[in-house]
Amino acid sequence: MNFKLLYQRYLVAIYFFIGYLILATFVRTILAVISIDKLELSIYSAVKIFGKGFLFDCTVGISFLSVYILYLTFFPSKWIGTTFDIILNYFILSLLFFIVLFSFFAEFPFWDEFNTRFNFIAVDYLIYTYEVVANINQSFPIPVILLILLSIILIIFYFLRKHKIFQQLFSSKPKFSNRFSIFFVFILIEISLLTIVENKSAEWSTNTYENELSKNGVFSFFAAYRSNELDYDLFYVKLDKKLAYQIVKTDLLSSGEKFTSKKYDDISRVIEGTDDIKPNIILICIESLSADFLKEFGNSEQLTTTIDQLANEGILFKNMYATGTRTVRGMEALTLCVPPTPGNSIVRRQNNDNLFSVATVLKQKGYQLDFIYGGDGYFDNMNTFFGGQGFDINDRDRGNPLSDEITTKRTSIPDSEVTFENAWGICDEDIYYQSLKKADLESASNHPFFQFIMTTSNHKPYTFPDNKINLKQGNREAAVKYTDFALGQFIKQAKTKKWFSNTVFVIVADHCASSAGKWEINVDKHHIPAIIYNLNQKNEKIDKLVSQIDVMPTLFGYLNWKYNSSFFGKDISKMNSSDERAFMGNYRTLGLLEGTTFTEINDRKKVIQYHWNSNNKVLEPKKIINDSLRNKTISYYQIASERFKNGKMKVR
Template identity: 45%
Template sequence: MNQIFKGRYSILLGFLIYFIVFSFIIRTILFVSAAQKAEFQFLEVMRFYLVGFLFDLGTGLILTTLYSIYLLVIPHRFYVKKWNRVLTLSIFFLFLVITLFSFFAELTFWQEFESRFNFIAVDYLIYTYEVIHNINESYPLPLLVGGILLIALGLTYLFYKLKIFSSSFKSHNRFKNRLLYATLTVVPALLFLFIVKNNWAEQGNNRYTNELSKAGIYSFFAAFKNNELNYHDFYSLIANKDAFALVRKELTESNSSFKNDRFSILRNLKGTDSAYKPNVITITVESLSADFLAHYGNTQNITPRLDSFANHSVFFSNMYATGTRTVRGMEALTLGIPPTPGSSIVRRMDNEHLYTVGHVFEEKGYVNTFFYGGDGYFDNMNHFFGNNGYNIVDRGRKLLNETYDGTRTLISDDAVTFENAWGICDGDIFNVVIKDADEKYKKGQLFNNFIMTTSNHRPFTFPNNKIDIPSGSREGAVKYTDFAIGQFIDQIKKKPWFKNTVIIIVADHCASSAGKNEIDISKYQIPCMILNLKNTENRNISKMTSQIDLFPTLWSLLGWNYTSEFYGKNVLDQKYESRVFLGTYQKLVYMKGDSLVILSPHRKIDTYLYNKSKNEQKPFALPKKIVNQGIANYQTAFDLFRDGKLRYK
């Protein structure tokens, strides 16, 4: 060992020690943070430190693989040259900066998601413009970058004082010794890279323990590699005919009739053939958790208008989002489909010309428009909406070679009073919607508007002097969004088109998805309400419902006949049985009543009984029928999209 520290590989070994020590420190900080929200057994702590050490060691070896090979092949006469010293020191310093930045990023990512890097981090890397601006507005970026550079300089100086650099450059290791050192570092690195799976860290029921067992950088590249998951390759299956039979039976309603194709969910829904066709404005609120509202026990008084609207609406008080990202909410609200594994369909290839909620409105004579206060390029939103029956109005940039079936209108500067990294404030986007509605009303056009808000997103900034909480906090952002929605409805009440306009307020997902359990059901509950629905009494729908059930229920209340390729159902139908679909990009959840089924890669199935009042999930052997029902929904949803059977015809 002493010869290694005094040999050519001393810098590599020193970097490994630095990486493992700092990884240990980061893991400990995250552990202290998690310990405030969950209890840990002694063996759990020992496990995540031991497993974490192995992941850190493997990651460190992978990071140094190319350098190890370089040390093996470069002859001594070149290794001692000045140019090599400069190159080695430069690369060493660069790797310090990169790994230190990743450690800092892990801390901030954990603060937001209470997770090591995952598929969300991969998504965010693609959209560097929005993310860098978001970081800059949320944190003192110059100080952070300066701090990272200072720490990197300090570590470099420490290596210099310990004579690690001089020991390396003055050494004269024989090739056979270098070959031994290279074998001891490169071979384990390659074995780790190609054999060890990131989910090997997920061995217990405590989600925090599983996350703490991982290494952030390795988790990031594992998520990048697993961008999309083929359901058939990774999840439990049942016979295809049985899967469709189960789903068709579950989707059967008192007024439904299926087409002849038994490997399809295409069906006709018979209404009263009503002529009632109101304009529809759907306000999809960023990160609006149910527990922000007083209706769910919040005492901060940050949603006074929403709580008031809930009392005068068709209020879905027990609704659940399908995922933890905005694109999952959009997927649920436009396609009415369970969250299939991998990225949301909004972000996938071949997602054009699908049968969407917008097409049902289009067949009734409506003009569909997607409104977004940011750049709709983010998360592929413009491509999805623009090629699935919607026009687009966003605050974006004109892109070369962009093509949409619908039109795209950019929000002009004179329509903006406040803007941050994620887009214009909610008040501004609502003013844009009002102006657009006025124009459509003058033309005699029915409109279906899908609005995506942005103010309740980090950095949580909004116009001054609107509410009694200053910018910069989640509570303030929620209250500002509540204020903006209230002001919007107050304004449109004066419009001639208001009496024939229905307003829907629904969240895309919750503010946080992390909790004690691997899938914390309480972190998916969202508020949803339908306002100004003619000839419909105010009511509280307390049945457990999903985001995907919203529009089928609305169309039933409107009395419409329509064709459906949606997994959503009318929750007021006499045959409706409560079930919801939840998920991350890998975990797929089916819950019926208190029966909870979680499907995971490697064909893993976990079943629980869910106690909502205690937010407890106890392992329980559920009947095979319920497990197969969960499998059937996700299996058929994956197949229908993959096979192009959800296309608009």
């Protein structure tokens, strides 16, 4: 075996692999420096981060080389060095270098936004190319980035030519049997690494920043792609099903309620009331509105003067928590009133039509239902989900044929009614115009209306119409202030309408502006405001610990409605101190906060409990597990998952 010829033939591949490891380590170092104040600085953690990271980087570097090694091995010897060989080499290498460099560049804005390596969010975003590409284009100078990437590739090629590495590549003609031996060993190493290395092995620390730094972005991306759905039965700790149902049903039943059947797995119960009041209801779900933007929660920047005023004039829930970290989780919680089941939100899953939801109750009361969204509702499966619950759709049709696969009426927002639009949709003022127009039409009928409005302006790239506020566009604070301004204009215009006096406004965030932090779930990063405004009730600020799934059952309680409920959410006004709790989770980890105890369950069948110190916003691990809270947490998530999986959430 001529080792020199083999070495020369695979020399570019060797340089690529070494260069990849150096660059991956460099990126990891920069991300660590950016997050230095979030890390537990020690030699041990540094060794863990870079040691585990090196193993992931080796796996990804070898995987990137697979196609190129295949080419170098099986390309006929007699054609090596020909024009055809040279063109193919340059093409394959250009593609490899571009993908690798682009992935490294992309890690920095993704880390800035989510404080993680690529995960299921990146997988989801890959599906919605228009929104994502447009958002990137509006947020970053794409032509400049492409020019930089191409320049780096040219510099690499110049280096390889100058040091005669290409010359050795195109002049070396080792025997096929020798090349195949190299290929066999390469594939053996690759398969071994892909079999042994798992993304979960990077989760060695209680500090999520350290875990994420240990990972490789590309490896994490494909790991998320492979596990985009999580079956509760396979990945999470369970109780006996009858026991779990018993725990949930005991906890759900409030005063004045009774179950409709004696079946152990039927959670439907009768909510007593008079049904006298049926106002119009406008639910405004505001993009990324963290509680700490409000003056009520200590913000002194005057970003939310309208929301602050509405909070003082209505009913403010001061201790409200978002169930998740994405818009579809907020939608799921507000419409289905269900804890966040693992994996994708139910909004994005198959077979999610005709579920028991707020729409079920509202339709029984004779309400017209409208979902109003400023982007294309194809994104995140919104149109299919809301259409499947009986809503009429009002969105910005961008011509995606899949967006038309809904079961109810769809109206596209015309260009003539759009004053400003970015990647995620029309500005908040324009979406509120659609609401006012729709309300004017429907108020003339003999039935009340319910609107679910999803805003978009408080989303990167944080752009909106000029000359509206005194802050410069392009940053979160400015977007928050514009979002508040647009809401103020909407309420001001609504007050001039005849239907205003008979309309209740529910204002709530879909999730916080950021969910990143030290722990797998960061309780303070789920704290959101929720306000019920223009309800015939005294102004009040409620301190009870609750989550989004309780918002609509509470409104129905204030309206004194009688209905059958299969909600997991409860009427906050009926809660006593022992009933208070908040559900919250992310893609894989689920939690229940009750009192000062936060119980967390994850897809490694582990249960962890913390003491939640709300003063300094710290989760302190508890040595002794509270079995009652452990079982309650497991039961709620187990039963919620089981009911959707087995079709028990369907309206019969």
